[in-house]
Amino acid sequence: MVYRPTANTEARKVKVRERLLKSGLELVAEGGFKKATIGAVAKRAGVASGTVYSYFNSKTHLSTEIFQLGTEREVAKVHEALTQEGDITTRLENATRVFMTRAMKGRTLAFAMIAEAVDEELDDERRRYREVWAHTYEPILQEGIDTGYLPPQSAAITAAGLVGSMAEVMVGPLSSKTEQFEDTELVDTMVAFCLRAVGLCAQATNPAPTC
Known part of the structure; x- marks a missing residue:
């Protein structure tokens, strides 16, 4: 059977992604993009560093979306x-x-x-x-x-x-x-x-x- 994410699962993913970007923007506001490392963003958002890579494939990808926001x-x-x-x-x-x-x-x-x-x-x-x-x-x-x-x-x-x-x-x-x-x-x-x-x-x- 092929796994299909439920609406609740997708909603949680959206919230985690939004929290990561919000946390990243807060860190940039405090110390620039150099402060918004993967580890720092994960810690601020309350998730493991590995979780960040489930949403962004690199620090550059994360920084680009923080910039866009x-x-x-x-x-x-x-x-x-x-x-x-x-x-x-x-x-x-x-x-x-x-x-x-x-x-x-x-x-x-x-x-x-x-x-x-x-x-x-x-x-x-x-x-x-x-x-x-x-x-x-x-x-x-x-x-x-x-x-x-x-x-x-x-x-x-x-x-x-x-x-x-x-x-x-x-x-x-x-x-x-x-x-x-x-x-x-x-x-x-x-x-x-x-x-x-x-x-x-x-x-x-x-x-x-x-x-």
């Missing part, structure tokens, strides 16, 4: 800010503030996601999610271009530029043990930069003046 959460927060009520200036400003302030509050996790030295497979995933980030910004930029709120430009290129700029400017502050900038200064400056980059001014009204 963490990044998807942040993308969801930015997407929420971009799709709330308000004019384009307000939504872009709010999304930038969400991205920057969440990164500054969770510095270790943000640095791990953005710039920690990792193996090639995880670095490929990081590049792929940069594209996901950019695609999150494209609809609002295209909306602005189509309505004349923003000057003519490529929504795809501008979105990639915004995401790349925000990620790059965070590397120094996130990795440094000394305060290079006040958090509010860093966030406010990047908000102004991002608005200017797309052709807007802070506190703009509809139709927005270009800068």
Whole structure:
């Protein structure tokens, strides 16, 4: 007789897998991907190390899925800010503030996601999610271009530029043990930069003046 997992068995497996990823993300937030070893994740999740390999075939596989979980959460927060009520200036400003302030509050996790030295497979995933980030910004930029709120430009290129700029400017502050900038200064400056980059001014009204 061929063994077929019951619904309860499958549900337990899903919960264990979720617990492993949650534990891994907690460890990355505490000390980066280098801290999220197979043994450490297993211990945090309350399972044997061998159990981890029932769900992930390698440390890289585990790290990649931890990265996906963490990044998807942040993308969801930015997407929420971009799709709330308000004019384009307000939504872009709010999304930038969400991205920057969440990164500054969770510095270790943000640095791990953005710039920690990792193996090639995880670095490929990081590049792929940069594209996901950019695609999150494209609809609002295209909306602005189509309505004349923003000057003519490529929504795809501008979105990639915004995401790349925000990620790059965070590397120094996130990795440094000394305060290079006040958090509010860093966030406010990047908000102004991002608005200017797309052709807007802070506190703009509809139709927005270009800068």
